[in-house]
Amino acid sequence: MKHLHAHLWPGVPLALVSAVLFGASAPFAKLLLGAMPPQLLAGLLYLGAGLGLAAVHGGRAALRIPAPEAPLRRHDLPWLAAVVLFGGLVGPLLLMLGLSRTSAASGSLLLNLEGLATMLIAWVVLRENVDRRLLLGAFAILVGAAVLSWHGGGVRLDAGAALIAAACLAWGIDNNLTRKLSSADPVVTATIKGLAAGSVNVALALLLGAAVPPAATIGAAAVVGFLGVGVSLVLFMLALRHLGAARTGAYFSLAPFIGAVIAVALLREPVTMQLVVAGLLMGLGLWLHLAERHEHEHVHEVMEHEHVHVHDEHHRHHHDGPVTEPHSHRHRHEPLRHTHPHYPDLHHQHGHT
Structure with a gap:
């Protein structure tokens, strides 16, 4: 039995816990959007992630806790810059803009498109192996997203859904680029990404006239960012080492279900038939991904x-x-x-x- 499932450990648990943390952050971010504009919130989430992970890294060094990770090297810097751009600046800004124009439950489920974008780029561009089961699972998730976007006579992406889809594409690019950095210390990489992206977005929001929110609101955004962005990203990078980009993105597809459930419970959003059918289809897709077994000489x-x-x-x-x-x-x-x-x-x- 151990031999049958040894390949699932530790990559799959790392990816799933990362998904849970990120999925839970979407409805909480939706709550915070009422207190500040989207760009400022995106910046505070990533700044909270960067500062929190910097504290972890500093505490690890102060307590002399061994961290046998490979350092970032000079040849990693172009990849790091691209990761900050797509994953730290473009993706979160588009997501916050999208969430401000659609419900948290629907927005959370549409985040499944990130896994599809990650898989498609890994398969088509990077030539990563993707088998029939993964493709069927991806198709089920895509149909679920289409059901979620059905309005009367057909599938219609409103402005909020289109922005979230664009954010997912940016993160799909980011996830595949991040694989280039996955052998280095993920805490250091995520810290740099959070501090750089957060600082730029906060500065731009303030320059555009955003008001500084109360300290308690800033603190809440920092906590959501530390857990939902920072810790989630560290776990995601660790999962990339063991699973590759396509499969880590596939397992990460659990995130929207967590977000949708919390949105229904926390924000008292209605449980519609569309939501149920989309959830079942996306759940089928996730199960197909989890049931994969790849073995050959x-x-x-x-x-x-x-x-x-x-x-x-x-x-x-x-x-x-x-x-x-x-x-x-x-x-x-x-x-x-x-x-x-x-x-x-x-x-x-x-x-x-």
């Missing part, structure tokens, strides 16, 4: 890279002297051929015929 070519690891079947190099695991250093993988369940993680990026 594959070859590992020679590879050199740096990331945190233990000495398992994929890491058989030697050290001069005793070492503490897990640890991080640049290491070399020799050619290896074997069979086991796997995902397109850091070590399984081979092609398929």
